[in-house]
Amino acid sequence: MLQSIVSYGLAVGAVYALIGITYNVMYSASRVFSFTAGMLGMLGGVLGALFIQKMGINAVLGFVMVLACGAVLGIVTELLTVRPVLKSIEQHLYVLSTLAFALMIQQVTAIEWGTEAQPFPVLLPIGEGWLDQKFWLPLLACAVTIGGLEFLYRYTLIGRAFLAIAEDNYAARALGLPETWLRIASFALAGMIGTLAGFTGAQMLLAFFGNQSILNFYGFVPVALGGMGSNRGAVIGGLALGLFQQAANFLVGGIFAAVAVFAVFIVVLLLRPEGIAGASTARRV
Amino acid sequence: MIMMRAWRPAVRKTMTHHCSGAAPAQEDAMSSEPLLQVSGLSAGYGKIVVLRDIALSIGAGEAVALLGPNGAGKTTLLRAMSGLLPRSGQVRLGGQEMPNANPRATVAAGMAHVVEGHRVFTQLTCHDNLLLAGYGVPGAVRARQVDEALAFFPEIAAKRNDKAVTLSGGQQQMLAVAQGLVGKPRLLMLDEPSAGLSPVLVDRVLAAITQLRASGTAVLLVEQLIEKALAVVDRVYALARGSIVLEARADEADLPNRLERAYFGEGAHAPLDA
Amino acid sequence: MTEITTPIRAGGASTGWLGRLEGKLSWILLGLAGLALPLLDDSYMGTIATRAYIYWVLSAGLNLVVGYAGQIAIGWVSMLTLGAYTTAALAAGRVGPEWPVYLALLAGGGVGAVFGVVVGLPALRLRTFYFAMTTLGFATIATQVALAWKDVTGGGVGTPGPVFPWPFDPGWGFYYFCFLLAAVATWITANIGSSRYGRALVAIRDAEVAAEASGIAKPRLLVLIFLLAGALGGIAGGLFASLQSYITPDAFTFEMSVLFFIGILIGGRGSILGPALGTLILTVLPEIAAPLVQWSTFLYAALLLLIVLVIPGGIADLLDYRNRRPLEQHREIVPRPDLLPRVLGDQNARTLIALKGIRLHFGGVKAIDGLDLEIHGGEVHGLIGPNGSGKTTTLNVVSGYYRPREGSLRVDGSDLPFERPHVRAQWRIARTFQTPRVVGAASVLENVMIGGTVHGHGTFAESMLSLPRHRLDERVLREAAMLALATVGLESLASVRADRLQHSELRFVEIARALVLRPACLMLDEPAAGLSAEEIRRLGGLIKAISRAGTAVLLVEHHADLIFDICDRVTVLNLGKVLAAGTPEEIRSHREVVSAYLGA
């Protein structure tokens, strides 16, 4: 039973962590939390099943196509819902613009793909039981993503430019960094990470349009716990959430597990609204 | 009221006088348009118009100080020129029109702006901070230019692999100035590089300006410490209430008095008593 | 006197009368249509209309939360869920004995009110996206609990909805019941919207700091609003359960929440009529546009995106043709300081504000380092100094935004508590801001009325029901605000939306807002910035006159000539300390001051 909690908890936690990173990557570049994070996760599974299972495309090519779709959707999100809102006075309306876009995509998926969960193909038929790909694939994806991001941020100039605009947008613009372009790039990157999360988790979560709202929420919890913008926080928070959820599933079972997660989320938010790494607001006047 | 009315044109007269005096001299010397030519520039924040109809010019390799009391619009002027803030009016560098509200293109054209408050990226190393400043420069040249910028500040060079957060305020300011140098700008704009620094460090930072001028880079310096500023520049503009109220050579004898009059206004008592 | 009062009051009354007629006309038409609908004898239409009224009962409350207070409460459908199950369970006798249906409905409203506050509380602390997520989370919990708590809710099988006995029995009786409740909900929310509470909500939304400075306590106000919105949501839930005849958790969809939300946004923020029409249209539309039914969620979402990006003002803005009339191009602000005695009243008691030994640090930086300052009634006290010398910080200490590490702050000898900015208005300390903080979407008059919030005596409930004390408050406040506007020279713009004004006019609006408080002390933070020379001259005259009427004025300003012209005393700060203090003449010739300014 412990084995089940750990293997499953970590796998689903890795998916949550990746969605959390998706939120963060978009947030760093734009100060916008986008409701499209869960949508990307949902599409990762649906598009993967569509390309590989339905259309019979080679798994590797299908995977690349899914990521490409994620990148395109990320760019569309930036152009359609983030940029116009950032220009306006009431910037907090991004909450509604991104929600609207995510709902539109979800509804199209529901109509074109169907409202029933559909299977996701087994890509690597190696390993049985606890070594099944559905358990280690999300963890691998999470590790690769966090490693890749570390590499990007540490060893490439564009990665450091991401960090720079995240820390001080104004100073970055003054230095002549291409802020707009970097924001688009970060949304494209977030699109790929989000669909990667959905793609690797789809063996567990299936290709199902309803995953959007689940991932939106459970992916945001690690961000709220780990502090916004912190990818390491998101990974730790995501894995912890996965384990907690799984343990609650075992201990109290059924729908009370979901209620327990919601309760923890709200209590933590009320006690530490800024997350663990948050700072208090400075002068207001 | 009468005196008030009289006072404003008086300033304009001074200005006109100096402009008409200085500009031909420059033209004689360079026999072409100066490096930087700003005309008819207005800018502000939302509905608040901060700058009205600004005109100024800077020659190649010339160091100019922009002085003025708080709230006069000095920082706003630098922002408008470097494209961080939308503006109306013309900014020409080397005869070429600078695009409005496009800091990236402005930097690429050779105008670097070191913003106020030593805002470096604290989570990156000094070296990375400088590499970012050379984002638009081809990769092959970038490393060399970073080294050249570091040559101005040996104390930063020694800490090049440390995170900027470990630097003192003065060192961060040096790093910020060094960032401005990486792109080998034709004009470097510095916004209050002395703010929050000890006098020794102020001298270190300002000394760099002398070096720069010697190497042919023009400098526009916004500074509160007027005497220190005057020691390193050729010429000054004074900004008050959103307009240029004075232009003079740095070595003019009566300058402090003229500045005082320009700031406070000579007819200060006039409005209500009239 | 009469000559002065007449035009001012006439101006105020005429716009109000016109506006009221326009507003009333639409409502009367809507009301008549609602009353007459049963004549068509089409109970399909009746069902749809009943549904629209029920949704509007909820949306009317939510409108105060979303449209007025600007809180993005996406998951408000949870109130509908709670109210529906409470009413149904009590009426069916699933908890204790069977309750009378009308009492059960009230209980549904009560439960909604309690949970409205519970869900709303995070809004006091959390930023927008977090709050949106929290309300969404709560909506999910509500459904989950409804599924799990089988004894009360019937679990997934659900429970029959209550049936209201005569005269509001199913059919047209129930129709009229919902119509009546929708009308009541409209009436009370419109009363709140046009009261000082409604203005305060909008002020919190668009100019929170100015709202606090005007004495508006955000937590208390928001709690009241969440209480009301929750209660209306709960009652709507009880009605919904009756209309549905049988409720199961799958009737309370997220799509419904989105529908409420869009109804409000499409109608326009800060309006009552707009969101009412929006809700009506959105309920009826899917019935007409039948072939699109499968795509309804998509279309709602697209509509939401469109509103946010293209017409953030909603229907209300489109209907507001008065504010599209061009304003006069060359306007002049001509203050009338002669009206000041009437605005400020009797200020015989000259207030003395004394700061002693104030020290304040930001991290390691000493922002204020042992400051002593006295501001006297009847004088203009200038505060000057270089950037970062602590001028605005001093203002913020008096305003209650910062708590100094040491020192005392006394008003006429009694201690003024540090922090708690919203109590400043009770001490009659008013202020303006470096960048004007006004509510762009409200009229100039409403903006000015915000300044007099603390003078109201009517309670929230009195305002809700438009009782005499509320109406008296409104009349007195409106007159005071018109008078203040006339004093600063802006009465001709009273009914104009504030965001159409020029920058300089906004500065004077802020001063008028401060004057409505009848301040004992007025603090002005760079009031001359961005003004023309002529405007600065008039401003100077006005400020001087305000002080002569007995108010203590603290003026932070960079325009040295203005300072030296109108100040009775000047204090010069440098690095958080007093560098010099004295009359303008003394300061003017003070070498250190000059060099501090010149940086030598």
Add this chain to the structure above:
Amino acid sequence: MRIRRRQVLSGSAAGAVSLASGLAAPAIAANEPIKIGYLPALTGPSSSTGVGINRGVQLAVEDINNAGGVNGRKLELIVRDTQSDPTKAVNAVSELTQRQKVSMIFGPVNSGEALAATPLIARDKVPMLHPCWVDELIDVKKYPMAFRQAPTNSQIGGGANHYVVDVLKLKKVAVISDTTGYGTASVNTYVPMLKAKGADVVYTNHIDAANPDLKPEMLRMQSAGAQVIMPWSVNAGFLSRILNTRGAMNWDVPVVGQTTLGSGQTKALLEKPEYWNKVYSNNFRKCCYVDGKLPPLTAEYVERLKKAKIEFADTLLWWVALGWDGVRLMADVFKNGGTKAEEIVGYMNKVKDWPGVYGTVTWTPQQHNGFPDSEVVMCEVNSLKDGAFNLAPGYAS
């Protein structure tokens, strides 16, 4: 599958027929079409049943109209998609009863919508025919005009319980469901029934169908000593997770329960085909193969369906048959009874042994549940062919 709402069926042939009979000049009123209100869930989260039934409904209407209609009057189907949303169903009811003045209402198919719609339809005094299984929908006192052509949930559960206890002879049972109205209602009803039959219900729970990992549940069932799992859900994802987890655990326990266990969607979600072994779902005797053959009436119907090119890949025979039977049953009622509410109810109260493809229907004034217990059976899901299954082992042919 694209279906427009309020779709009015009028095939060109039907048009020609009515035109011809119009020339024969019978009374105008007699020539008006008979309106049937129809409330399927064709879109939304639980629409696969509705889509399946709809195929049978449309085909039946087409066939009847092509054959000249009912007593010379065409059937007109007024379709309102409830989108699996009870609020839409409530709106639709008042349109159908008040504005369209339909003679009869068929549906809704889903429980949430049916529970909300039934009292309203009863209030408006329109006869209705239920394809939905929820027990509460039939109540001769409260809803005297409502009849059911399908089994009740009690019958369905009774069938499964009978199979577990009397045929498989297993005593320790785990009963679980998802959290929907259907699922929770089923568990609440069946557990006492099982106990009454002497079974030991060792585990029971409602599980959020969105929960991706059912291992904890399964382990708890296992440790409780369950010998058989009875899941009650129409959610294919949920059911397939149960089967997949059972397979991954190598737990050789039979799964007995709801018909969706045997749907193509459940099959598609299985990780391995053999996970479908030892799974027995509810079915109906007339729609099952005995020795590889369907009953004659049903076989004939399948031929008709094949001719009309009705898809079976994603649906079940009994769903399509249910819709088909519903329309044909109503047509018989109109033909023999009339189209006024009292005539309809009066006739329906006397229907005896009406021979349907899906099942035999018998109503009395006291009993409006018309489906016989004997036709509720279990089938082997891994024998799926053309939307139908073999009877489960143990049933006498």
